[in-house]
Amino acid sequence: MTGPEHPAYWRQRWARGETGWHLDEPNPWLVAHASHLPGGGRVLVPLCGRSRDLAWLARAGWHPVGIEVVEDAARGLFRDARLVPTERQVSGATHLEAGGIEVWVADVFELAPSAVGPVDAWWDRAALVALPAFLRGRYAERLRRWLRPEGRGLLVTLEHDEPEREGPPFSVSPDEVVASFAPRPVRLLGELDLRTAAGANATHPAPRRAVERLWLIDALG
Numbered sequence: 469m470t471g472p473e474h475p476a477y478w479r480q481r482w483a484r485g486e487t488g489w490h491l492d493e494p495n496p497w498l499v500a501h502a503s504h505l506p507g508g509g510r511v512l513v514p515l516c517g518r519s520r521d522l523a524w525l526a527r528a529g530w531h532p533v534g535i536e537v538v539e540d541a542a543r544g545l546f547r548d549a550r551l552v553p554t555e556r557q558v559s560g561a562t563h564l565e566a567g568g569i570e571v572w573v574a575d576v577f578e579l580a581p582s583a584v585g586p587v588d589a590w591w592d593r594a595a596l597v598a599l600p601a602f603l604r605g606r607y608a609e610r611l612r613r614w615l616r617p618e619g620r621g622l623l624v625t626l627e628h629d630e631p632e633r634e635g636p637p638f639s640v641s642p643d644e645v646v647a648s649f650a651p652r653p654v655r656l657l658g659e660l661d662l663r664t665a666a667g668a669n670a671t672h673p674a675p676r677r678a679v680e681r682l683w684l685i686d687a688l689g
């Protein structure tokens with residue numbers, strides 16, 4: 469099997485139903501802390517999978533814009549929301565839209581920046597931590613570039629003690645978060661020790677020793 473830096477790896481995981489990260493409800497961190505995001509704005513949801521978070525954001529008045537490389541996952545997101553998307557081809561990518569939700573079926577590293585940005589906010593859950601270390605810098609650079617200066621991001625990370633070769637979700641330290649989004653101020657909003665919280669409150673399906681953290685990547689200046 470190829471590694472998580474390749475879309476083929478993710479296509480295979482979706483095809484095999486190896487999607488233990490998927491939640492059948494909106495993410496509890498998002499629901500509890502979405503008020504930090506600029507009201508009514510465009511919220512980028514990179515590597516969105518089939519996440520219910522986009523439908524929740526749309527219902528709550530935001531304009532979610534997902535990016536997902538696996539087409540079946542992106543279409544499933546609309547089916548789950550009982551929406552039939554309109555479809556168009558733009559700059560080599562498929563753009564799906566319905567019910568105030570947009571999703572680009574594309575590799576986040578290939579999508580033309582002008583197709584997406586600028587955005588007022590982004591919501592990253594299981595996206596940064598899905599990428600190996602050598603790609604995370606490039607990914608964070610895209611998020612920095614797409615976000616308006618006054619925009620804000622909400623980021624969920626996982627820190628654990630397993631080596632990178634074990635595959636995603638990868639461990640991301642607080643120092644990496646601060647360095648990745650400088651010069652934006654970064655604020656820790658919440659922390660969950662999955663050793664004690666595994667089960668009802670754990671929003672990552674990781675049974676191993678792990679700390680999940682919610683970060684606010686704040687406006688510039």
Ligand SMILES: C[S@@+](CC[C@H](N)C(=O)[O-])C[C@H]1O[C@@H](n2cnc3c(N)ncnc32)[C@H](O)[C@@H]1O
Nearest residue numbers: 478515516517519536537538575576593594598
């Ligand atoms: C761990 S899942 C998380 C999905 C979603 N954020 C959630 O919370 O359910 C990572 C997702 O990113 C997608 N993905 C991986 N690499 C990608 C890339 N380079 N561009 C766009 N999507 C990608 C995968 O297909 C997968 O659906």
